[in-house]
Amino acid sequence: DSGVTQTPKHLITATGQRVTLRCSPRSGDLSVYWYQQSLDQGLQFLIQYYNGEERAKGNILERFSAQQFPDLHSELNLSSLELGDSALYFCASSPGTSYEQYFGPGTRLTVT
């Protein structure tokens, strides 16, 4: 157990809908990262937050947004969902901005 928690574990929704994925980092970690893993694209870095502020941005679509709250948990919002958004979404945390990352168990999103 890495100490990073993600909810829900599984999510099934329809095209056009909006969902929110939640991540709680390890105790004391200030950075949260979001990743998408799909069969055709591999593991893609989406976005990183550090102590509530956006730190780095990867291949995140405009339909997706994230935030980190004062208690350091983070949420990833996915809107106007398409079939191609079906994937495993991981959250990771680290103490700072250039440290070892620890991954949560992931949320499996299925868009039908």
Next chain:
Amino acid sequence: GIQVEQSPPDLILQEGANSTLRCNFSDSVNNLQWFHQNPWGQLINLFYIPSGTKQNGRLSATTVATERYSLLYISSSQTTDSGVYFCAVVMKTSYDKVIFGPGTSLSVIP
């Protein structure tokens, strides 16, 4: 653009055999990690190794930052080693963006 390559893409081993997995990267790195994704999808930290050599039981890793590669050694492989091995880097020129390699899929057969 920035590249992270892993070789071999697939590997089948008999239980007890040794193997070496390689990660090449196209620029100087701030961070490098090796992960194992087990058949249930869980990503497990193996090593945080931007440079130097580390060992943990049957696994060890070496990163030669000046030559832009990292190696993961698995000795006396077990069926529980099966899964996909990823390296992930943060390059000095990539402004904290994390880049995963495509992975090496390992199957260890009894």
